[in-house]
Amino acid sequence: MKKSVFFGAMTVAGLAAGAAAAGTLDDVKARGKLNCGVTTGLTGFAAPDANGEWAGFDVSVCRAVAAAVLGDASAVEFVPTTGKTRFTALASGEIDMLARNTTWTFSRDVDLKFTFVGVNYYDGQGFMVPKELGVSSAKELDGATVCIQTGTTTELNLADFFRANNISYEPVPIETNAEAQQQYLAGACDVYTTDASGLAATRATFEDPTAHVVLPEIVSKEPLGPLVRHGDDEWGDVVRWSLNAMIAAEELGVSSANVADMSASAGNNPEINRLLGTEGNLGEMLGLSADWAKNIIASVGNYGEVFEANIGESTPIGLARGLNAQWTDGGLLYTPPFR
Amino acid sequence: MSNTHSDTVAFVRDTMLPQQEPPSSSVGAVGWMRTNLFSGWFNTVLTIVSLGFIAFILYEILPWLISPTWDGTSLTNCREILAGLGDESGACWGVIRERWQQLMFGFYPSDLYWRPVLAFLLLLVAIAPLLFADYVSPKLIWFSMLYPFLAAWLLWGGAIWAPIFAILGFVVGFVVFRYGSKVILPALALAAGVVAAILWWTAIGPAIEAPLSAAIPIGIESVQSREFGGFMLSITIGVTAIMCSLPIGIVLALGRQSDLLLVKAICVGFIEFIRGVPLITLLFVASVLLNIFLPPGTNFDIILRVMIMVTLFAAAYMAEVIRGGLAALPKGQYEGADSLGLDYWQAQRLIIMPQALKISIPGIVSTFIGVFKDTTLVSIISMFDPIGLSNAIRADTAWNGVYWELFIFIGAVFFVFCFSMSRYSMYLERKLQTGHR
């Protein structure tokens, strides 16, 4: 009986990804689906709705790649991963790319052998405290109980920060954001620390958000971005330029509203023309169709639209663009030219 | 004698007194309470403490539990409803209304919900000949044997040919074994049968199946195992693990009792290893290591990997349950089988196993309950069982902050499943006891 189920499920599941060494791009095209690793649920970044449809900021990156490669933003299998399983899932070929607010660090890039293709969100670790504590700087937190979400770089940054400032603290490691939130609200910890975006998202859902403040210190750099396996540069390029296309589209003023008009015929901005495939053969160089970027923008939107729809100021999360504004607006988003 | 008696005693009643009602303090509600609740100071104290405890729990929980928030669309909305009623706190049942189907079926396509439901109902039919052998026709056992294939097909969908060819593999193996055992030693014939079946599954079957399913494409919409979730996932993992672990458990139990030193050592080593480590570490193996242990390029999806590890886990426990059943059989049964001239396998198949398995059923049921409860651990390795889903639901901006409602719902459903199974196993234990003594 064991064999039967084994066999049956194997035929049906169809031996997911084949050899990881083969071209991932060809695999994805042959499969007709992109396997994309996301979190098991992080407000604003990735969460399934009541119908099981995934939505969020990281999810949009997956959808963009699917739109570029397959022309269909919904041709994505979302594979939920934890902090522990995400790298194994990517290394073993279970997923083609990982978009799980993962910090780009030296050791992950070099030692764990992954390629970070860019940054889709510039974050940093911050602290949130109740206003009534009267704390105005993280350096005043001597002796405080700190709730940390584990499975990230957070606990290391925290240890470094408190050691550098020579103050003591009591760490309370917590597995999920929901539990951290509960402990923090009940006063079981004085401080909640995680990425500043996560703090804002959490604070937004409190009954009284104004009773809590996010401290000014950002104790770490957290460039979050999608990543792929080492050694498959073609696939890395596809993911990298899909992300870049979203960023460039915002810079160039191409949005899901006007992309149809703009791509109908070549306009007078050559970079837009090259991006949308009405001029040159950028898509062909990537091994994709000429309208790859148009598909991304039409079905997912440009970076600004995705940001606004998922985590921007019009959503309950209400994040300001800050570092994630275009370089022309004083932010860090600066995509290499499409040329 | 009677004379002397009549001399010394002045009066002897020679008619019976009419029967009197017992005193009112020892019958009815009062009497019952006196004997069962207030017999002595210690019991009185216990009763009062228990009553106080029950009242306290109900007082704390009931007002929160009864809350008219079934229609709430988000946590904020619930809070508004409650504030409108002047309630300080109350449960927000809107999340259950919106998500109960997801908690039951995960991301399974909603128009196909009938398939897991049907598979579950058929499961009840399929286990009936094992569990209620007195009430159903023994012919139903044929359906039970077909059930695993049918259920796999219903759940995963796809062409009908896959399960049919899987069954045919067993048929091929059995035929080879049957005719082979007339020519060579049964053990060798068994090996030949296994080889033939594997050959069928890996080489012959797929070769015929591909053109056949292209020519006659009969099938239902296929569903990826990634879409499984909620209680459906727990039940699927639990049932698969128990079904698959039964044969492995029997082999391990026999191996553990075997006189062959090496075989015994391997079986004992396996059982003790699996029973000595926590399930969560085996799940870590499933999630991060199993791919490393298998040939390069192999890649099952995570659910299949978890099923493999949970099966191995359950098999070790099953082996111990069956060993208990074997040990409980009177020695006379073994000797009787020997004196009939049966060889080892015949004795096992015809005499020992049918009885040992029957005694083991309560143990098997409780193993199943344990495995079913333990499937909640898969939430730790990012699978959407009910608890994993509750985290995902809370990641939705509408429900961020909902906590107790989900846990109470999930706990209640688990309780209903496990409680009914444990009641069944108790019923069976009582039945078996009277049957044997």
Add this chain to the structure above:
Amino acid sequence: MATLSDPPAESFKLSMLIYDTRYRAVTFQIMALIAFLTLIGWLISNTAQNLADLGKEPSFGFLFEPAGYDINQRLVEYNNQDSHLRAAFVGLLNTLLVAFLGCVTATVIGVIVGVLRLSGNWLVARVMTVYVEMFRNVPVLMWIVLAMAILIESLPAPRDFRGDNATASMSVFDSVAVTNRGVYIPEPLFSRSLGDLPVGGAFNISLDLVAFLVVLAGGLFLSGRIRARADAQQEATGVRPTTWYLRLGAVLVPVIAVLIALGFHLGYPELKGFNFQGGTYMRNSLIALWLALSLYTAAFIAEIVRAGILAISKGQTEAAGALGLRPGRIMSLVILPQALRVIIPPLISNYLNLTKNSSLAIAVGYMDLTGTLMGITLNQTGRELETVLLGMLIYLGISLAISALMNWYNSRVKLVER
């Protein structure tokens, strides 16, 4: 080789390996061994090749690198510059601590509940049944999470103790603070401390504790001698001398003397800054895990105890009753000692289960072995193979040790019975 010239070898036919029962066992065992070794070899070669493909080499070197993270509950000295190995050791001690506490509490609750389930008091028996069924039929992971949530939600936060209009206050003469971060109790302090004794350069053993334990053991030994002498005198003369004050004194006087000599006093917890300072601190993660594991396992133990009691024939109860024993003493002197034989083997497996379930500590952020070695260390180093295998081996070691210990105890009990 030498047997080649032996007469039986000449008549040896290959088919005898299978058909001759003398050889068959050997043949099958060799076949099983070959199959087993092939399987192991296959797994190892797969692993080697996969790791080579990933560009990783299995190595335990990472264990000696600085861990970089902090652990809140540490039974031995640890800071974030210590090695991963030491972090794992801290986690292991935490696992053992909660397993030990859990086993003791679960046994106590389990025996009480098991006995009460058979109580003549209808209401108590029902309440206990509800308790047992509720805990047995809901996954332990849920109980752990719920226990934590209840502690966090229902107990006051340290900030409630502050200010003039504090909503919470400390209990037991202002010495114990029960908060939703944990329970703070007074700690023993020694103003003339003997200091610590470093062992192997890695751990410190408090000499105060050693002195205390040595004196206590000496006192208990003395008390035992006094009892033995009283026994001997009773045997000889039939009159037992009154010795309870002697025995009490033998234990207490030296202990108190040592405590005074060391300058013993209590350090009380006090609200300072964000938290209570001073005193000993038992974190809520430990309490929640301990409570949930004990209550969950106790429900199973209760059933075992009940079955054990029911297995003792009713005649025993009646005979004891005829001797004039009261119900409580019948239970403790006649029934339970006999039921123990039936109870102990399943009790062992429940202890094992509790220990293994303690690995779910991860759900409440209790830093046990799973949380350190197979949690943060795994995440930070990316060494899945090494950490998980090492973790499994350690758990296996603990399990085998527990079952060995309990089996030894079981055989002792059995010997006494006969």
